[in-house]
Amino acid sequence: SQTIHQWPATLVQPVGxxxxxxxTVEGTSNPNLYWYRQAAGRGLQLxxxxxxxxxxxxxxxxxxxxxxxxxxxxxxxxxxxLLSDSGFYLCAWSVPGTGSSYEQYFGPGTRLTVT
Amino acid sequence: xxxxxxxxxxxxxxxxxxLELRCNYSYGATPYLFWYVQSxxxxxxxxxxxxxxxxxxxxxxxFEAEFKRSQSSFNLRKPSVHWSDAAEYFCAxxxxxxxxxxxxxxxxxxxxxx
Numbered sequence: 001s002q003t004i005h006q007w008p009a010t011l012v013q014p015v016g017x018x019x020x021x022x023x024t025v026e027g028t029s030n031p032n033l034y035w036y037r038q039a040a041g042r043g044l045q046l047x048x049x050x051x052x053x054x055x056x057x058x059x060x061x062x063x064x065x066x067x068x069x070x071x072x073x074x075x076x077x078x079x080x081x082l083l084s085d086s087g088f089y090l091c092a093w094s095v096p097g098t099g100s101s102y103e104q105y106f107g108p109g110t111r112l113t114v115t
Numbered sequence: 116x117x118x119x120x121x122x123x124x125x126x127x128x129x130x131x132x133x134l135e136l137r138c139n140y141s142y143g144a145t146p147y148l149f150w151y152v153q154s155x156x157x158x159x160x161x162x163x164x165x166x167x168x169x170x171x172x173x174x175x176x177x178f179e180a181e182f183k184r185s186q187s188s189f190n191l192r193k194p195s196v197h198w199s200d201a202a203e204y205f206c207a208x209x210x211x212x213x214x215x216x217x218x219x220x221x222x223x224x225x226x227x228x229x
Contacts, residue, residue, distance in 0.1 A: 032215045043205065043221040044159075051215075090158055094215055101166060102147045102209040104217055106158035 002027035006091050006107040014115055019064075019078040021110050023091030026072065031093040033074040034104060035066055038088040050074060051096060086114045117141050117210045121220035128196050129228045136191040136223050138206030146208040148189040149217065150180055153203045162204075165189060176200070201227045 003026045013019060025031050035047040046059045048066035056066050063082050067075045074091060088111050092104040118141045128134055140146055147166050151159040163174025170182040180191045189206060206220040 044219045046216065049216065088156075092159075096215070101164065102215060102217070103149055103161055103164055105161070106151075108158045109156070111156070 002093070002105065004091060004093055004105060004107040006089075006110050008110060009108065010111045010113075012113045012115060013081050015083055016080050019076070019081050019085070019112070021076040021089055021091075021112070023074040023076075023107055024072055025093045028072070028093065028095070030071055030096055032096050033068060034092040034094070035074065035076050036090040036092065038090060038109075040087070044090065048076070081114045083114050086112055088112075117143070117146075117208070117218055119206055119208050119218050119220040121204075121206055121223050123223045124221070125224045125226070127226040127228060130198050131195050134191075134193045134196045134200070134225070136204050136206075136225070138189045138191065138220060140187050140189065140208045140210075142187060144211045145182075145184060146210045148180075148182065149207040149209075150174065150178070150189075150191045151205045151207060152176075153205065153222075155202075159205060162191070196225075196227055198227045198229065201225055 005024050033050045036044045037047055038044050050056050050068045053068050064078050088109050090109045091107040094104045120139045122137050149164045150162040152162050153159045162178050163172050163180055165172050165182050173179050178193050182189050203222045203224045205222045207217040209217050
């Protein structure tokens, strides 16, 4: 069966510090991968998605970047965190291709607090 | 623009009462439709999905949803709510031409009174 991991689970970082959040998926090959942010009391905002190694699409211009160095690894980064980067970050995966049913499966999330 | 609307931000029900959470999607070809649940501090869990066929779909945890094309709606229901159902519920849609991206509603937070 497929499993999705995210770490760390929680993170407190000062403004201006760098960020690296990692997401890995097990039990599937060539998944589509997604990063979402959920601000307090708000819905999900799609930040990035990837259909393959090195292929990243950005949905919202911002202080963040994403990379996919391996097939089942997706990394969210920032060089200098802003207060507004605080939130709950969710990674998700889906089966690739038009024959899929398009549902996404979510990881447990990372709570980021920028102080 | 393609969108998903959940009109109710907060809903409170008594334990044992029935529940209906509303979801509407923007006009166009019928999208793939989903309901997810999120407990505090957790990721999202898929409750059910609709692609085509029978308009009443059954999901996990005793939930069901009904697709109504004429109303562009996909409402989530449960006949008898348990205290453990308190969570946030998200409706989502994959629209034609949207590749593998889902559009999420803003969510409905459900509180359950004993």
